[in-house]
Amino acid sequence: MQLNSFQQQALDKQRPTIEKFGRKSWAWTIFFLLWIIVGGYALYLQIADGHIVTGMRDNVVWGLYIANFIFFIGISYAGAVISGILHILKVEWRKPIIRIAEMITVISTIIGPVFILLCVGRLDRLHHLILYPRLQSPITWDVLAISTYFTGSVIFLYLATIKDFAIYRDAKLKVPKWRQKLYKILAIGYRGTPSQKKHISISMNLMAIIIIPLAIIVHSVLSWIFGMTLRPGWHSTIFGPYFVLAAIYSGTGVLIMAMWVYRKMYKLYDYIQDKHFIYLGYIMLVLGAAYGYFTFSEYLTDWFGSEKWNSEVIHKLFSFSEYGWWFLFANVAGILLPIFIVAFPKTRKPGWIALASLFMVAALWVKRYLIIVPTLESPLLPMQDIRLEYVKYSPTWVEWALTFAGIATFFLFFTLMSKFMTIIPISEFGDKEKTDEKITKPEAEVVPA
Amino acid sequence: MKQEEINDRSRRDFLKTAAVATVAATACGSLACSCGGKKHEHAASGEKVKLLSPDGQMVEIDSSELRGHHHASIVSSAEARNGIPGRKFVMVIDLARCKNARKCVSACQKMHHLPIEKEWLSVKLMKDNEQSAPYWFPKTCFHCDNPPCVKVCPVNATFKRQDGLVLIDNERCIGCKFCMAACPYSTRVFNWDEPKQDVDIRDLVATPETSVPSKVGTVEKCDFCPDMVRQGLLPDCVTACPNGVFYFGDENEDTVTNGDETVSFKELIKDRSGYRYMEDLGTKPRVYYLPPKDRQFPVERGYDNLPDDMKARYKDVMEEGKK
Numbered sequence: 001m002q003l004n005s006f007q008q009q010a011l012d013k014q015r016p017t018i019e020k021f022g023r024k025s026w027a028w029t030i031f032f033l034l035w036i037i038v039g040g041y042a043l044y045l046q047i048a049d050g051h052i053v054t055g056m057r058d059n060v061v062w063g064l065y066i067a068n069f070i071f072f073i074g075i076s077y078a079g080a081v082i083s084g085i086l087h088i089l090k091v092e093w094r095k096p097i098i099r100i101a102e103m104i105t106v107i108s109t110i111i112g113p114v115f116i117l118l119c120v121g122r123l124d125r126l127h128h129l130i131l132y133p134r135l136q137s138p139i140t141w142d143v144l145a146i147s148t149y150f151t152g153s154v155i156f157l158y159l160a161t162i163k164d165f166a167i168y169r170d171a172k173l174k175v176p177k178w179r180q181k182l183y184k185i186l187a188i189g190y191r192g193t194p195s196q197k198k199h200i201s202i203s204m205n206l207m208a209i210i211i212i213p214l215a216i217i218v219h220s221v222l223s224w225i226f227g228m229t230l231r232p233g234w235h236s237t238i239f240g241p242y243f244v245l246a247a248i249y250s251g252t253g254v255l256i257m258a259m260w261v262y263r264k265m266y267k268l269y270d271y272i273q274d275k276h277f278i279y280l281g282y283i284m285l286v287l288g289a290a291y292g293y294f295t296f297s298e299y300l301t302d303w304f305g306s307e308k309w310n311s312e313v314i315h316k317l318f319s320f321s322e323y324g325w326w327f328l329f330a331n332v333a334g335i336l337l338p339i340f341i342v343a344f345p346k347t348r349k350p351g352w353i354a355l356a357s358l359f360m361v362a363a364l365w366v367k368r369y370l371i372i373v374p375t376l377e378s379p380l381l382p383m384q385d386i387r388l389e390y391v392k393y394s395p396t397w398v399e400w401a402l403t404f405a406g407i408a409t410f411f412l413f414f415t416l417m418s419k420f421m422t423i424i425p426i427s428e429f430g431d432k433e434k435t436d437e438k439i440t441k442p443e444a445e446v447v448p449a
Numbered sequence: 450m451k452q453e454e455i456n457d458r459s460r461r462d463f464l465k466t467a468a469v470a471t472v473a474a475t476a477c478g479s480l481a482c483s484c485g486g487k488k489h490e491h492a493a494s495g496e497k498v499k500l501l502s503p504d505g506q507m508v509e510i511d512s513s514e515l516r517g518h519h520h521a522s523i524v525s526s527a528e529a530r531n532g533i534p535g536r537k538f539v540m541v542i543d544l545a546r547c548k549n550a551r552k553c554v555s556a557c558q559k560m561h562h563l564p565i566e567k568e569w570l571s572v573k574l575m576k577d578n579e580q581s582a583p584y585w586f587p588k589t590c591f592h593c594d595n596p597p598c599v600k601v602c603p604v605n606a607t608f609k610r611q612d613g614l615v616l617i618d619n620e621r622c623i624g625c626k627f628c629m630a631a632c633p634y635s636t637r638v639f640n641w642d643e644p645k646q647d648v649d650i651r652d653l654v655a656t657p658e659t660s661v662p663s664k665v666g667t668v669e670k671c672d673f674c675p676d677m678v679r680q681g682l683l684p685d686c687v688t689a690c691p692n693g694v695f696y697f698g699d700e701n702e703d704t705v706t707n708g709d710e711t712v713s714f715k716e717l718i719k720d721r722s723g724y725r726y727m728e729d730l731g732t733k734p735r736v737y738y739l740p741p742k743d744r745q746f747p748v749e750r751g752y753d754n755l756p757d758d759m760k761a762r763y764k765d766v767m768e769e770g771k772k
Contacts, residue, residue: 050642050665051624058638061626121624121639121666128604128623139603139627229631230597230730379635380727381588384573384762387566 001170001192006429010271011171014422017266019174021419032412039405042398043118051121053398059383060376060393064403065118067368070243072112072406073146073222074364077251079105080153080215082283087208093279095428096271099421100258102157104251107413109150111406116142118402138228141221149211149218156207158186159200163427166190179420219247226371232309233302233375242294249287250364253338253357256280258414260354262423271424277350281342284357292335309380316374323374326366334363524679526618529658532610538673539613540589541696541705541717544741547572547585548692549751556689557671561661562646567638569671570686574748574763583748583766584741587694589686590615590636590671591726591734598628598637607668608657613700613735614673616657622667629668633730637670673697683708692745700735 003011045053056063079102086094117123133140165187173180190196223243226234236242256277263272299317302310317327341347341356373393385391395403549572557563557570569590576583592615599609606621607628629637644651644663651662658676660669674684682688687695688708698705698714705714717723723737752760752767760767 050640052642057641058629059635061629061639119625121626121668122622125604125621125623128606128621132604132606132621134603134605137601137603137627139601139625143603225627226630228601230633230732231630376630380633381635382573382575382766383635384571386758386761 001166001190003167003426004429007167007426010422010424010426010429011167013268013270014266014424014426015171015173018168018419018422025415025419028415029412032408032415035408036405036412039402039408042401042405046118046398046402047123053396055389055393055395055399056119057387057390057393059379059385059390060373062119062372062376063393064369064395064399065115066372067365068403068406069112069115069119070222070368070371071250071365072108072115072410073218074243074247074250074368075254075361076105076108076112076149076153077215077219077247078255079103079157080149080211080251081248082252082255082280084156084208084211084215087204088212093276096268096273096424097255097259097276097280098160098428099423099425100262101255102153102160103414103417104254104258105153106150106157107410107417108254109146109153110413111409113146113150115402115406138221138224142218142225145214145218145221149214152207152211152214156204156211159204159207160425161421162187162190162200163192164421164425166192167426168421215247216244219244226375230380231375232307232378232380233313233371236298238294238298242298245287245291245294246364246367249284249291250361252280252284252287253361253364256284256354256357257361260350260357262418263350266423268424274350277353278348281338281348281353284338284353284360285342288335288338288360292331292339295331295335309378312378313374316378317370323370327370330363330367330370332363333359334367337363524656524658524676526620526656529616529656529675530608530610530618532612532614533675533679534611535701536612537700538592538678538735539698539700539705539714540592540673540736541698541714541723541739542587542589542736543694543696543707543721543739544584544586545739545744546692546694546746547587547741547751548746548748549574549585549755550691552689552691553587553686553695556685560674560685562644562650562663564645569636569638569669572751574751574766576766576769582741584744585748585751586738587686588634588636588726589736590673591634591732591736592673594733594735595731597631597633597732601627601631603627612675614675616672616675617660617667617669618657619655619660619664619667619669622664624666624668626668633727633732637668639668640665 042053054063078100079098083094083098083101083105087098117126120126129140129143133143135141165183169180169183169187173183190200220240220243223239227236227239229235259272259276259280263269299314303314306314316322318324338356338360341352347353347356377391377393383391551572553570554568554572558565558567561569563569571588573586573588574583575586592613594609594613596607596609596615599607599615602608603625604621604623606619606623607615607617609615624639626639629635629639640663643665646662653659653662655662655664658672658679660672663669674682677684683697683706684695687697687706690707693707693709696705696707696712696714696717698711700714703714704711705717706712717739718737721739721742723739725734725737749767752763
């Protein structure tokens with residue numbers, strides 16, 4: 001394929017990142033693998049000995065795993081919604097960051113469902129979900145929605161990468177034979193003819209339109225696992241939109257963090273510019289405010305109405321001897337901090353915004369935990385149980401090990417994928433010459449703090 | 450009454466006696482049962498056993514009348530899903546008679562081969578508000594007509610039958626625990642590890658009607674003992690109760706019995722102001738409660754003779770009551 005000067009520049013810049021698997025990459029890979037092995041051992045224990053090795057018991061039947069499940073499906077919104085919406089709106093500055101966003105989506109949509117499988121007591125009977133499906137169950141909705149969403153996300157990522165695969169194929173990269181062959185297969189004969197261009201463009205537009213409602217459905221049905229029950233703190237009509245919003249919000253946060261890491265690691269300052277952080281920061285600010293509004297509305301209603309069961313959950317969240325500090329952290333770091341960091345010009349810098357994202361993403365993880373556990377610890381009938389582990393949930397090392405294994409898998413997949421395809425999509429430069437210049441012309445460089 | 454003496458003994462004795470009393474009560478209850486269609490036929494062994502009946506009499510019965518546990522189901526799994534045609538099972542729990550003797554709990558555990566800590570049936574100490582007096586509250590599965598647990602099951606492992614029972618097929622259950630999260634009454638329990646049951650029990654074929662044997666990684670709960678009902682016998686908790694707290698029967702026939710007396714279900718509910726627990730949740734339970742009015746026992750009676758670990762459960766309510 002004929003490359004224009006901008007594309008050539010982008011390719012030359014990133015050539016080493018996909019050609020070489022350096023010592024650093026190996027070190028990280030081994031580090032992540034070690035975590036995954038520990039997680040594998042924990043999983044073995046859980047399967048061999050039963051769920052007794054977890055902290056979950058008859059009252060708190062779900063714990064860390066479900067929180068991780070919501071979290072990972074949540075951050076998958078980076079690609080689906082952010083990149084999907086920006087695609088439909090034809091926002092040109094999105095181009096250098098869509099690859100990262102869509103990689104986050106695909107990877108976290110693989111990892112998320114693994115965590116719900118960890119909650120399942122009989123993995124050997126998973127096929128029952130297909131043999132005896134019941135459409136009434138929100139879990140069936142989840143199975144349908146997530147598998148469709150995952151397929152859609154993979155197609156979306158692939159469509160956006162076909163042109164790049166063609167470029168890798170023709171660029172004579174110094175990579176093993178099998179990879180060259182794979183690029184050739186994945187490029188499915190793309191030569192950049194007008195008809196091919198048109199088809200990809202139409203498919204991309206279609207997928208962008210499909211992926212957004214799909215993503216909204218996924219997190220809505222996920223929230224309805226909780227919303228459809230008669231439990232205090234869960235049985236809420238705003239749970240669907242609340243979860244969707246939190247998901248887009250946390251997805252934006254992870255996207256910003258990933259951008260910051262890769263820009264620093266691969267020195268991609270020409271492509272991932274300060275404006276990307278600032279624009280995404282603005283999006284984060286708006287989402288944060290909306291998320292804060294939802295949070296306020298949800299807890300104000302429960303607190304003001306003060307029904308018996310709701311009050312019990314609210315009391316647990318507000319009292320510092322129980323979940324008070326965590327609740328405070330979830331709201332300060334999850335709502336106020338990103339808003340203030342982006343609002344003040346002084347802190348509206350890539351480093352600060354990435355730091356705020358880090359806190360925000362952590363806070364949203366905590367929030368998911370606070371949605372699950374306090375409610376399950378507040379059954380409608382008095383527990384009257386003296387077995388401490390039945391009354392109060394505390395995750396065991398097995399659950400933590402698998403949680404960290406999940407995070408390690410995320411990083412590992414990211415490392416491997418970024419060695420297989422360039423972080424900055426090369427083909428995106430040059431389709432429209434006018435906008436290109438804007439994208440590739442480096443603005444005043446500011447090295448992040 | 451002799452049952453009071455039983456309560457005065459140590460925990461170990463309590464359990465041992467409970468086991469014997471359970472067997473006795475079950476055997477006697479089966480004779481007294483009037484709700485079943487046909488009576489279960491036993492082949493007399495000729496060997497007589499002396500036992501204590503629910504009203505404190507020593508009785509001598511044929512050893513073949515003794516039921517050790519729930520045996521393999523007498524119906525197929527498909528039939529067990531369907532239910533018994535024409536029936537609408539219902540339970541009435543008389544809170545005025547309960548004194549936390551806990552015979553129901555131990556009988557249920559024995560019959561279903563459950564360990565001591567696993568309670569399909571539990572007795573809570575309730576205190577509705579600051580002014581009201583505490584009372585004992587035996588809680589079975591409510592077999593709701595609008596069951597939140599059944600709605601959420603992704604594989605139809607838990608289901609509602611035409612005779613009103615909500616059962617679990619533990620060969621179908623994938624152990625997602627969604628039903629446990631959905632049940633507002635915390636009725637369901639999970640097999641967190643391999644159940645410690647005898648080999649001959651473990652080898653039985655599990656069907657939804659027996660709920661035996663337990664399976665690791667699956668959910669289980671009170672099932673109203675439908676296998677016994679099919680044989681014309683009362684559920685274990687009903688027959689084990691020394692105070693006749695539990696009435697079991699058929700809403701279609703409008704009869705319920707606690708083993709001692711058989712009464713009209715509608716009249717019992719009408720005369721004694723029967724209610725369903727947390728009616729406002731809209732789950733439509735099949736278990737009715739008679740309010741703890743004109744109680745037969747002071748509430749402390751169910752507390753004083755308990756082992757310490759059991760006492761600790763009710764500490765909060767009891768200590769508040771003493772103030």
